[in-house]
Amino acid sequence: MDIAILGVGSLGEAVLIGLLESGMPPAQIWATAQPAERAAVLADAYGIEVGTDNASAATEADVVLVAVRPGAVEGVLDEIAPVLEGDAVVVSLAAGVPLRRIAARLPEGVTTVRAMTNVAARAREAATALTAPDGTDLTEIEDLFDRVGVTVTVEEPMMDLITAVGGSGPAFLFYLADAMTTAAVDGGMDPHAARVMVDQMLLGACLHLQSSDRPAAEILDDITTPGGTTAAALDVLNAAAVDDTVKRAVGAAARRGRDLARLTPPLARVRAAAPSPRPRRPRRRSPR
Ligand SMILES: NC(=O)C1=CN([C@@H]2O[C@H](COP(=O)(O)OP(=O)(O)OC[C@H]3O[C@@H](n4cnc5c(N)ncnc54)[C@H](O)[C@@H]3O)[C@@H](O)[C@H]2O)C=CC1
Ligand SMILES: O=C(O)[C@@H]1CCC=N1
Structure with missing residues:
Protein backbone atom coordinates (compact mmCIF):
# COMPACT_ATOMS: atom_id res chain seq x y z
CA MET A 1 0.00 0.00 0.00
CA PRO A 157 -19.66 12.83 17.88
CA MET A 158 -16.90 11.61 20.24
CA MET A 159 -14.11 13.06 18.11
CA ASP A 160 -13.93 16.50 19.76
CA LEU A 161 -13.56 14.97 23.20
CA ILE A 162 -11.00 12.50 21.89
CA THR A 163 -9.11 15.36 20.27
CA ALA A 164 -8.91 17.02 23.68
CA VAL A 165 -7.87 13.90 25.57
CA GLY A 166 -5.85 12.01 22.97
CA GLY A 167 -4.65 14.62 20.47
CA SER A 168 -3.92 17.49 22.86
CA GLY A 169 -3.43 15.09 25.78
CA PRO A 170 0.36 14.78 25.48
CA ALA A 171 0.56 18.55 26.01
CA PHE A 172 -1.00 18.12 29.47
CA LEU A 173 1.81 15.75 30.43
CA PHE A 174 4.50 17.92 28.84
CA TYR A 175 3.12 20.85 30.84
CA LEU A 176 3.42 18.77 34.00
CA ALA A 177 6.89 17.58 33.00
CA ASP A 178 8.03 21.14 32.42
CA ALA A 179 6.58 22.33 35.74
CA MET A 180 8.18 19.45 37.68
CA THR A 181 11.55 19.86 35.96
CA THR A 182 11.47 23.59 36.68
CA ALA A 183 10.68 22.92 40.34
CA ALA A 184 13.60 20.48 40.56
CA VAL A 185 16.02 22.87 38.87
CA ASP A 186 14.84 25.80 40.97
CA GLY A 187 15.52 23.60 44.00
CA GLY A 188 19.14 23.27 42.87
CA MET A 189 19.12 20.09 40.78
CA ASP A 190 21.33 19.79 37.72
CA PRO A 191 19.04 20.45 34.67
CA HIS A 192 20.15 17.32 32.82
CA ALA A 193 19.64 15.10 35.86
CA ALA A 194 16.23 16.73 36.50
CA ARG A 195 15.18 16.03 32.91
CA VAL A 196 16.32 12.40 33.10
CA MET A 197 14.53 11.89 36.42
CA VAL A 198 11.26 13.47 35.30
CA ASP A 199 11.21 11.70 31.91
CA GLN A 200 11.87 8.31 33.47
CA MET A 201 9.36 8.94 36.26
CA LEU A 202 6.64 9.73 33.71
CA LEU A 203 7.54 6.75 31.53
CA GLY A 204 7.61 4.38 34.51
CA ALA A 205 4.35 5.76 35.93
CA CYS A 206 2.58 5.39 32.55
CA LEU A 207 3.84 1.83 32.09
CA HIS A 208 2.73 1.00 35.64
CA LEU A 209 -0.72 2.49 35.02
CA GLN A 210 -1.09 0.69 31.70
CA SER A 211 -0.07 -2.67 33.18
CA SER A 212 -2.79 -2.47 35.84
CA ASP A 213 -6.56 -2.95 35.57
CA ARG A 214 -7.10 -0.75 38.63
CA PRO A 215 -8.29 2.85 38.31
CA ALA A 216 -5.61 5.55 38.43
CA ALA A 217 -7.10 6.94 41.66
CA GLU A 218 -6.49 3.60 43.40
CA ILE A 219 -2.92 3.33 42.17
CA LEU A 220 -2.40 6.87 43.41
CA ASP A 221 -3.48 5.68 46.87
CA ASP A 222 -0.70 3.06 46.82
CA ILE A 223 1.91 5.82 46.72
CA THR A 224 0.23 7.96 49.35
CA THR A 225 1.68 6.94 52.68
CA PRO A 226 -0.50 8.53 55.39
CA GLY A 227 1.16 11.68 56.65
CA GLY A 228 3.92 11.32 54.05
CA THR A 229 5.36 13.36 51.21
CA THR A 230 2.75 12.44 48.57
CA ALA A 231 -0.06 13.43 50.95
CA ALA A 232 1.62 16.80 51.39
CA ALA A 233 1.78 17.27 47.60
CA LEU A 234 -1.84 16.16 47.11
CA ASP A 235 -3.03 18.63 49.75
CA VAL A 236 -1.59 21.44 47.60
CA LEU A 237 -3.00 20.04 44.33
CA ASN A 238 -6.46 19.52 45.87
CA ALA A 239 -6.48 22.96 47.48
CA ALA A 240 -5.84 24.40 44.01
CA ALA A 241 -8.61 22.15 42.53
CA VAL A 242 -6.23 20.92 39.85
CA ASP A 243 -8.64 18.08 38.97
CA ASP A 244 -11.38 20.62 38.15
CA THR A 245 -8.87 22.70 36.22
CA VAL A 246 -7.92 19.68 34.12
CA LYS A 247 -11.61 18.97 33.44
CA ARG A 248 -12.09 22.58 32.34
CA ALA A 249 -9.00 22.37 30.13
CA VAL A 250 -10.36 19.22 28.44
CA GLY A 251 -13.70 20.99 27.97
CA ALA A 252 -12.02 24.05 26.46
CA ALA A 253 -10.06 21.91 23.99
CA ALA A 254 -13.19 19.97 22.97
CA ARG A 255 -15.14 23.20 22.50
CA ARG A 256 -12.34 24.59 20.33
CA GLY A 257 -12.67 21.48 18.16
CA ARG A 258 -16.38 22.24 17.69
CA ASP A 259 -15.56 25.89 16.94
CA LEU A 260 -13.01 24.85 14.31
CA ALA A 261 -15.76 22.85 12.61
CA ARG A 262 -17.89 25.97 12.45
CA LEU A 263 -15.23 28.21 10.88
CA THR A 264 -16.23 29.21 7.39
CA PRO A 265 -13.67 28.07 4.81
CA PRO A 266 -12.57 31.60 3.77
CA LEU A 267 -11.95 32.65 7.37
CA ALA A 268 -10.27 29.34 8.08
CA ARG A 269 -7.98 29.80 5.09
CA VAL A 270 -6.98 33.27 6.25
CA ARG A 271 -6.14 31.91 9.69
CA ALA A 272 -4.24 28.97 8.22
CA ALA A 273 -2.14 31.27 6.06
CA ALA A 274 -1.19 33.48 8.99
CA PRO A 275 2.02 32.34 10.68
CA SER A 276 0.35 31.81 14.06
CA PRO A 277 2.92 31.14 16.74
CA ARG A 278 2.25 28.20 19.04
CA PRO A 279 1.12 29.34 22.48
CA ARG A 280 3.78 28.65 25.05
CA ARG A 281 3.41 28.18 28.75
CA PRO A 282 4.79 31.31 30.37
CA ARG A 283 8.16 30.59 31.94
CA ARG A 284 7.92 31.04 35.65
CA ARG A 285 11.09 30.95 37.64
CA SER A 286 10.90 31.33 41.36
CA PRO A 287 13.67 33.48 42.75
CA ARG A 288 16.57 31.52 44.16
N1 LIG B 1 0.33 18.75 16.45
C1 LIG B 1 -0.32 17.74 17.02
O1 LIG B 1 0.14 17.15 18.01
C2 LIG B 1 -1.63 17.28 16.46
C3 LIG B 1 -2.17 17.87 15.34
N2 LIG B 1 -3.35 17.40 14.83
C4 LIG B 1 -3.88 17.98 13.58
O2 LIG B 1 -2.87 17.85 12.62
C5 LIG B 1 -2.91 18.93 11.71
C6 LIG B 1 -1.54 19.57 11.61
O3 LIG B 1 -1.18 20.10 12.86
P1 LIG B 1 0.33 20.48 13.14
O4 LIG B 1 1.20 19.40 12.60
O5 LIG B 1 0.40 20.85 14.55
O6 LIG B 1 0.48 21.78 12.24
P2 LIG B 1 1.78 22.29 11.49
O7 LIG B 1 1.52 23.69 11.14
O8 LIG B 1 3.00 21.95 12.27
O9 LIG B 1 1.83 21.39 10.17
C7 LIG B 1 1.08 21.65 9.02
C8 LIG B 1 2.02 21.63 7.85
O10 LIG B 1 1.26 21.74 6.66
C9 LIG B 1 2.00 22.52 5.74
N3 LIG B 1 1.04 23.06 4.78
C10 LIG B 1 0.20 24.12 4.92
N4 LIG B 1 -0.55 24.28 3.83
C11 LIG B 1 -0.19 23.28 2.98
C12 LIG B 1 -0.62 22.91 1.69
N5 LIG B 1 -1.57 23.58 1.04
N6 LIG B 1 -0.03 21.83 1.13
C13 LIG B 1 0.93 21.13 1.76
N7 LIG B 1 1.39 21.45 2.99
C14 LIG B 1 0.82 22.51 3.58
C15 LIG B 1 2.67 23.58 6.58
O11 LIG B 1 3.80 24.10 5.93
C16 LIG B 1 3.02 22.79 7.85
O12 LIG B 1 4.33 22.26 7.79
C17 LIG B 1 -3.96 19.89 12.24
O13 LIG B 1 -5.12 19.76 11.46
C18 LIG B 1 -4.20 19.46 13.67
O14 LIG B 1 -5.54 19.65 14.06
C19 LIG B 1 -4.03 16.36 15.38
C20 LIG B 1 -3.54 15.75 16.49
C21 LIG B 1 -2.31 16.15 17.13
O1 LIG C 1 -3.68 21.98 19.12
C1 LIG C 1 -4.31 21.50 18.18
O2 LIG C 1 -5.27 22.12 17.67
C2 LIG C 1 -3.92 20.16 17.62
C3 LIG C 1 -5.07 19.19 17.63
C4 LIG C 1 -4.77 18.23 18.75
C5 LIG C 1 -3.40 18.55 19.13
N1 LIG C 1 -2.93 19.56 18.46
Whole structure:
Protein backbone atom coordinates (compact mmCIF):
# COMPACT_ATOMS: atom_id res chain seq x y z
CA MET A 1 0.00 0.00 0.00
CA ASP A 2 1.38 3.43 -0.99
CA ILE A 3 0.49 6.39 1.19
CA ALA A 4 0.73 10.15 0.85
CA ILE A 5 1.12 12.50 3.81
CA LEU A 6 -0.01 15.96 2.77
CA GLY A 7 1.38 18.73 4.99
CA VAL A 8 4.30 17.32 6.94
CA GLY A 9 4.43 19.61 9.98
CA SER A 10 4.59 18.59 13.65
CA LEU A 11 2.02 15.81 13.46
CA GLY A 12 2.75 14.70 9.90
CA GLU A 13 6.43 14.29 10.72
CA ALA A 14 5.61 12.27 13.86
CA VAL A 15 3.44 9.91 11.79
CA LEU A 16 6.07 9.74 9.06
CA ILE A 17 8.81 8.80 11.53
CA GLY A 18 6.57 6.20 13.19
CA LEU A 19 5.67 4.60 9.87
CA LEU A 20 9.32 4.45 8.77
CA GLU A 21 10.33 3.02 12.17
CA SER A 22 7.60 0.40 11.78
CA GLY A 23 9.38 -0.87 8.68
CA MET A 24 7.26 0.75 5.99
CA PRO A 25 9.55 1.10 2.97
CA PRO A 26 10.41 4.75 2.14
CA ALA A 27 9.49 4.06 -1.48
CA GLN A 28 5.86 3.58 -0.38
CA ILE A 29 5.59 7.02 1.21
CA TRP A 30 4.94 10.25 -0.69
CA ALA A 31 4.69 13.54 1.12
CA THR A 32 4.19 17.27 0.71
CA ALA A 33 5.32 20.21 2.77
CA GLN A 34 5.65 23.95 2.42
CA PRO A 35 7.76 25.82 1.59
CA ALA A 36 9.87 23.97 -1.00
CA GLU A 37 12.97 24.33 1.21
CA ARG A 38 11.27 22.34 3.98
CA ALA A 39 10.20 19.71 1.47
CA ALA A 40 13.83 19.35 0.38
CA VAL A 41 15.04 19.05 3.99
CA LEU A 42 12.44 16.35 4.72
CA ALA A 43 13.28 14.42 1.56
CA ASP A 44 16.95 14.48 2.49
CA ALA A 45 16.32 13.51 6.13
CA TYR A 46 13.97 10.59 5.48
CA GLY A 47 14.85 9.38 1.99
CA ILE A 48 11.27 9.74 0.73
CA GLU A 49 9.69 11.72 -2.10
CA VAL A 50 8.62 15.10 -0.72
CA GLY A 51 7.27 17.89 -2.92
CA THR A 52 4.91 20.83 -2.66
CA ASP A 53 2.29 19.55 -5.11
CA ASN A 54 -0.50 17.78 -3.24
CA ALA A 55 -2.19 16.44 -6.37
CA SER A 56 1.03 14.78 -7.60
CA ALA A 57 1.59 13.08 -4.23
CA ALA A 58 -2.06 11.96 -4.03
CA THR A 59 -1.82 10.44 -7.52
CA GLU A 60 0.83 8.02 -6.25
CA ALA A 61 -1.08 6.87 -3.18
CA ASP A 62 -3.72 4.33 -2.23
CA VAL A 63 -4.30 6.12 1.06
CA VAL A 64 -3.97 9.89 1.46
CA LEU A 65 -3.36 11.32 4.94
CA VAL A 66 -4.24 15.02 5.15
CA ALA A 67 -2.09 16.55 7.90
CA VAL A 68 -2.47 20.28 7.27
CA ARG A 69 -4.08 22.63 9.80
CA PRO A 70 -7.90 22.46 9.99
CA GLY A 71 -8.44 25.66 8.02
CA ALA A 72 -6.31 24.38 5.12
CA VAL A 73 -7.97 20.96 4.82
CA GLU A 74 -10.71 21.88 2.36
CA GLY A 75 -8.30 23.72 0.06
CA VAL A 76 -6.05 20.66 -0.05
CA LEU A 77 -9.05 18.40 -0.73
CA ASP A 78 -10.01 20.66 -3.64
CA GLU A 79 -6.48 20.26 -5.05
CA ILE A 80 -6.50 16.45 -4.87
CA ALA A 81 -10.15 15.73 -5.76
CA PRO A 82 -9.58 15.79 -9.55
CA VAL A 83 -6.84 13.13 -9.41
CA LEU A 84 -8.42 10.66 -6.98
CA GLU A 85 -9.57 7.27 -8.25
CA GLY A 86 -12.92 5.94 -7.03
CA ASP A 87 -11.19 3.43 -4.72
CA ALA A 88 -9.03 6.06 -3.01
CA VAL A 89 -9.07 6.47 0.75
CA VAL A 90 -8.67 9.95 2.25
CA VAL A 91 -7.94 10.23 5.96
CA SER A 92 -8.10 13.64 7.62
CA LEU A 93 -5.90 13.99 10.69
CA ALA A 94 -7.28 17.46 11.42
CA ALA A 95 -9.09 18.52 14.54
CA GLY A 96 -12.66 19.65 14.08
CA VAL A 97 -13.26 19.12 10.36
CA PRO A 98 -16.33 16.84 10.12
CA LEU A 99 -16.66 13.90 7.73
CA ARG A 100 -19.51 15.57 5.85
CA ARG A 101 -17.28 18.56 5.00
CA ILE A 102 -14.54 16.21 3.84
CA ALA A 103 -16.86 14.07 1.71
CA ALA A 104 -18.44 17.19 0.17
CA ARG A 105 -15.09 18.06 -1.45
CA LEU A 106 -14.32 14.60 -2.85
CA PRO A 107 -15.66 12.53 -5.75
CA GLU A 108 -18.42 10.08 -4.93
CA GLY A 109 -17.09 6.66 -3.93
CA VAL A 110 -13.90 7.91 -2.30
CA THR A 111 -13.68 6.51 1.23
CA THR A 112 -13.45 9.23 3.86
CA VAL A 113 -12.03 8.72 7.34
CA ARG A 114 -11.16 10.98 10.25
CA ALA A 115 -8.26 9.97 12.47
CA MET A 116 -7.28 11.68 15.70
CA THR A 117 -3.80 10.62 16.66
CA ASN A 118 -0.96 12.30 18.54
CA VAL A 119 2.73 13.14 18.48
CA ALA A 120 3.62 9.89 20.24
CA ALA A 121 3.30 8.33 16.77
CA ARG A 122 6.95 9.34 16.56
CA ALA A 123 7.72 6.72 19.23
CA ARG A 124 5.10 4.33 17.81
CA GLU A 125 3.02 4.86 20.96
CA ALA A 126 0.19 7.00 19.62
CA ALA A 127 -3.41 6.63 20.73
CA THR A 128 -5.46 6.93 17.55
CA ALA A 129 -9.24 7.11 17.20
CA LEU A 130 -10.82 6.49 13.79
CA THR A 131 -14.28 7.37 12.61
CA ALA A 132 -15.90 6.89 9.22
CA PRO A 133 -19.37 6.70 7.70
CA ASP A 134 -21.39 3.64 8.74
CA GLY A 135 -20.43 0.52 6.82
CA THR A 136 -16.87 1.65 5.99
CA ASP A 137 -14.34 -1.18 6.14
CA LEU A 138 -11.60 0.34 8.31
CA THR A 139 -9.33 -2.73 8.45
CA GLU A 140 -6.64 -1.27 6.20
CA ILE A 141 -6.57 2.07 8.03
CA GLU A 142 -6.55 0.39 11.45
CA ASP A 143 -3.56 -1.66 10.31
CA LEU A 144 -1.83 1.52 9.15
CA PHE A 145 -2.31 3.33 12.47
CA ASP A 146 -1.53 0.20 14.49
CA ARG A 147 1.99 0.60 13.06
CA VAL A 148 2.38 3.77 15.14
CA GLY A 149 0.48 2.81 18.30
CA VAL A 150 -2.93 1.66 19.47
CA THR A 151 -6.07 2.30 17.41
CA VAL A 152 -9.73 2.40 18.37
CA THR A 153 -12.85 3.09 16.31
CA VAL A 154 -15.43 5.56 17.63
CA GLU A 155 -18.61 7.37 16.60
CA GLU A 156 -17.95 10.81 15.09
CA PRO A 157 -19.66 12.83 17.88
CA MET A 158 -16.90 11.61 20.24
CA MET A 159 -14.11 13.06 18.11
CA ASP A 160 -13.93 16.50 19.76
CA LEU A 161 -13.56 14.97 23.20
CA ILE A 162 -11.00 12.50 21.89
CA THR A 163 -9.11 15.36 20.27
CA ALA A 164 -8.91 17.02 23.68
CA VAL A 165 -7.87 13.90 25.57
CA GLY A 166 -5.85 12.01 22.97
CA GLY A 167 -4.65 14.62 20.47
CA SER A 168 -3.92 17.49 22.86
CA GLY A 169 -3.43 15.09 25.78
CA PRO A 170 0.36 14.78 25.48
CA ALA A 171 0.56 18.55 26.01
CA PHE A 172 -1.00 18.12 29.47
CA LEU A 173 1.81 15.75 30.43
CA PHE A 174 4.50 17.92 28.84
CA TYR A 175 3.12 20.85 30.84
CA LEU A 176 3.42 18.77 34.00
CA ALA A 177 6.89 17.58 33.00
CA ASP A 178 8.03 21.14 32.42
CA ALA A 179 6.58 22.33 35.74
CA MET A 180 8.18 19.45 37.68
CA THR A 181 11.55 19.86 35.96
CA THR A 182 11.47 23.59 36.68
CA ALA A 183 10.68 22.92 40.34
CA ALA A 184 13.60 20.48 40.56
CA VAL A 185 16.02 22.87 38.87
CA ASP A 186 14.84 25.80 40.97
CA GLY A 187 15.52 23.60 44.00
CA GLY A 188 19.14 23.27 42.87
CA MET A 189 19.12 20.09 40.78
CA ASP A 190 21.33 19.79 37.72
CA PRO A 191 19.04 20.45 34.67
CA HIS A 192 20.15 17.32 32.82
CA ALA A 193 19.64 15.10 35.86
CA ALA A 194 16.23 16.73 36.50
CA ARG A 195 15.18 16.03 32.91
CA VAL A 196 16.32 12.40 33.10
CA MET A 197 14.53 11.89 36.42
CA VAL A 198 11.26 13.47 35.30
CA ASP A 199 11.21 11.70 31.91
CA GLN A 200 11.87 8.31 33.47
CA MET A 201 9.36 8.94 36.26
CA LEU A 202 6.64 9.73 33.71
CA LEU A 203 7.54 6.75 31.53
CA GLY A 204 7.61 4.38 34.51
CA ALA A 205 4.35 5.76 35.93
CA CYS A 206 2.58 5.39 32.55
CA LEU A 207 3.84 1.83 32.09
CA HIS A 208 2.73 1.00 35.64
CA LEU A 209 -0.72 2.49 35.02
CA GLN A 210 -1.09 0.69 31.70
CA SER A 211 -0.07 -2.67 33.18
CA SER A 212 -2.79 -2.47 35.84
CA ASP A 213 -6.56 -2.95 35.57
CA ARG A 214 -7.10 -0.75 38.63
CA PRO A 215 -8.29 2.85 38.31
CA ALA A 216 -5.61 5.55 38.43
CA ALA A 217 -7.10 6.94 41.66
CA GLU A 218 -6.49 3.60 43.40
CA ILE A 219 -2.92 3.33 42.17
CA LEU A 220 -2.40 6.87 43.41
CA ASP A 221 -3.48 5.68 46.87
CA ASP A 222 -0.70 3.06 46.82
CA ILE A 223 1.91 5.82 46.72
CA THR A 224 0.23 7.96 49.35
CA THR A 225 1.68 6.94 52.68
CA PRO A 226 -0.50 8.53 55.39
CA GLY A 227 1.16 11.68 56.65
CA GLY A 228 3.92 11.32 54.05
CA THR A 229 5.36 13.36 51.21
CA THR A 230 2.75 12.44 48.57
CA ALA A 231 -0.06 13.43 50.95
CA ALA A 232 1.62 16.80 51.39
CA ALA A 233 1.78 17.27 47.60
CA LEU A 234 -1.84 16.16 47.11
CA ASP A 235 -3.03 18.63 49.75
CA VAL A 236 -1.59 21.44 47.60
CA LEU A 237 -3.00 20.04 44.33
CA ASN A 238 -6.46 19.52 45.87
CA ALA A 239 -6.48 22.96 47.48
CA ALA A 240 -5.84 24.40 44.01
CA ALA A 241 -8.61 22.15 42.53
CA VAL A 242 -6.23 20.92 39.85
CA ASP A 243 -8.64 18.08 38.97
CA ASP A 244 -11.38 20.62 38.15
CA THR A 245 -8.87 22.70 36.22
CA VAL A 246 -7.92 19.68 34.12
CA LYS A 247 -11.61 18.97 33.44
CA ARG A 248 -12.09 22.58 32.34
CA ALA A 249 -9.00 22.37 30.13
CA VAL A 250 -10.36 19.22 28.44
CA GLY A 251 -13.70 20.99 27.97
CA ALA A 252 -12.02 24.05 26.46
CA ALA A 253 -10.06 21.91 23.99
CA ALA A 254 -13.19 19.97 22.97
CA ARG A 255 -15.14 23.20 22.50
CA ARG A 256 -12.34 24.59 20.33
CA GLY A 257 -12.67 21.48 18.16
CA ARG A 258 -16.38 22.24 17.69
CA ASP A 259 -15.56 25.89 16.94
CA LEU A 260 -13.01 24.85 14.31
CA ALA A 261 -15.76 22.85 12.61
CA ARG A 262 -17.89 25.97 12.45
CA LEU A 263 -15.23 28.21 10.88
CA THR A 264 -16.23 29.21 7.39
CA PRO A 265 -13.67 28.07 4.81
CA PRO A 266 -12.57 31.60 3.77
CA LEU A 267 -11.95 32.65 7.37
CA ALA A 268 -10.27 29.34 8.08
CA ARG A 269 -7.98 29.80 5.09
CA VAL A 270 -6.98 33.27 6.25
CA ARG A 271 -6.14 31.91 9.69
CA ALA A 272 -4.24 28.97 8.22
CA ALA A 273 -2.14 31.27 6.06
CA ALA A 274 -1.19 33.48 8.99
CA PRO A 275 2.02 32.34 10.68
CA SER A 276 0.35 31.81 14.06
CA PRO A 277 2.92 31.14 16.74
CA ARG A 278 2.25 28.20 19.04
CA PRO A 279 1.12 29.34 22.48
CA ARG A 280 3.78 28.65 25.05
CA ARG A 281 3.41 28.18 28.75
CA PRO A 282 4.79 31.31 30.37
CA ARG A 283 8.16 30.59 31.94
CA ARG A 284 7.92 31.04 35.65
CA ARG A 285 11.09 30.95 37.64
CA SER A 286 10.90 31.33 41.36
CA PRO A 287 13.67 33.48 42.75
CA ARG A 288 16.57 31.52 44.16
N1 LIG B 1 0.33 18.75 16.45
C1 LIG B 1 -0.32 17.74 17.02
O1 LIG B 1 0.14 17.15 18.01
C2 LIG B 1 -1.63 17.28 16.46
C3 LIG B 1 -2.17 17.87 15.34
N2 LIG B 1 -3.35 17.40 14.83
C4 LIG B 1 -3.88 17.98 13.58
O2 LIG B 1 -2.87 17.85 12.62
C5 LIG B 1 -2.91 18.93 11.71
C6 LIG B 1 -1.54 19.57 11.61
O3 LIG B 1 -1.18 20.10 12.86
P1 LIG B 1 0.33 20.48 13.14
O4 LIG B 1 1.20 19.40 12.60
O5 LIG B 1 0.40 20.85 14.55
O6 LIG B 1 0.48 21.78 12.24
P2 LIG B 1 1.78 22.29 11.49
O7 LIG B 1 1.52 23.69 11.14
O8 LIG B 1 3.00 21.95 12.27
O9 LIG B 1 1.83 21.39 10.17
C7 LIG B 1 1.08 21.65 9.02
C8 LIG B 1 2.02 21.63 7.85
O10 LIG B 1 1.26 21.74 6.66
C9 LIG B 1 2.00 22.52 5.74
N3 LIG B 1 1.04 23.06 4.78
C10 LIG B 1 0.20 24.12 4.92
N4 LIG B 1 -0.55 24.28 3.83
C11 LIG B 1 -0.19 23.28 2.98
C12 LIG B 1 -0.62 22.91 1.69
N5 LIG B 1 -1.57 23.58 1.04
N6 LIG B 1 -0.03 21.83 1.13
C13 LIG B 1 0.93 21.13 1.76
N7 LIG B 1 1.39 21.45 2.99
C14 LIG B 1 0.82 22.51 3.58
C15 LIG B 1 2.67 23.58 6.58
O11 LIG B 1 3.80 24.10 5.93
C16 LIG B 1 3.02 22.79 7.85
O12 LIG B 1 4.33 22.26 7.79
C17 LIG B 1 -3.96 19.89 12.24
O13 LIG B 1 -5.12 19.76 11.46
C18 LIG B 1 -4.20 19.46 13.67
O14 LIG B 1 -5.54 19.65 14.06
C19 LIG B 1 -4.03 16.36 15.38
C20 LIG B 1 -3.54 15.75 16.49
C21 LIG B 1 -2.31 16.15 17.13
O1 LIG C 1 -3.68 21.98 19.12
C1 LIG C 1 -4.31 21.50 18.18
O2 LIG C 1 -5.27 22.12 17.67
C2 LIG C 1 -3.92 20.16 17.62
C3 LIG C 1 -5.07 19.19 17.63
C4 LIG C 1 -4.77 18.23 18.75
C5 LIG C 1 -3.40 18.55 19.13
N1 LIG C 1 -2.93 19.56 18.46
